[in-house]
Amino acid sequence: xxxxxxxxxxxxxxxxxxxxxxxxxxxxxxxxxxxxxxxxxxxxxxxxxxxxxxxxxxxxxxxxxxxxxxxxxxxxxxxxxxxxxxxxxxxxxxxxxxxxxxxxxxxxxxxxxxxxxxxxxxxxxxxxxxxxxxxxxxxxxxxxxxxxxxx
Numbered sequence: 001x002x003x004x005x006x007x008x009x010x011x012x013x014x015x016x017x018x019x020x021x022x023x024x025x026x027x028x029x030x031x032x033x034x035x036x037x038x039x040x041x042x043x044x045x046x047x048x049x050x051x052x053x054x055x056x057x058x059x060x061x062x063x064x065x066x067x068x069x070x071x072x073x074x075x076x077x078x079x080x081x082x083x084x085x086x087x088x089x090x091x092x093x094x095x096x097x098x099x100x101x102x103x104x105x106x107x108x109x110x111x112x113x114x115x116x117x118x119x120x121x122x123x124x125x126x127x128x129x130x131x132x133x134x135x136x137x138x139x140x141x142x143x144x145x146x147x148x149x150x151x
Contacts, residue, residue, distance in 0.1 A: 063100070
């Protein structure tokens, strides 16, 4: 699958640099959020893609506390089992969205994700997000080579 489209989300796979891109186009109801992230995860599994750019920059509205809780308790914990290796998610936001996220006490700081088998980062430019994903890919490849190198 190279492309998925709905009124609220499009999913594309960029063969080079091997990144899954999910673009949210509007605020969503909880069932749409769940369906959308399920579609993202299914696309990632089918492509064996652990590097995602999740674009929220055109999505209006704030973040619902129940949605955050669902992401933390239900969605993110699925990633390691389904993808078989650590996942890297770069969230792209408009500057005002990032300010809202940082000011929202219901959204954990990025340190919450330390030590988990998935990494999350937030960006306000797509170039920075893609650069981070590429850096993560390189680090991941180096770590994998070290594990498989004869001792």
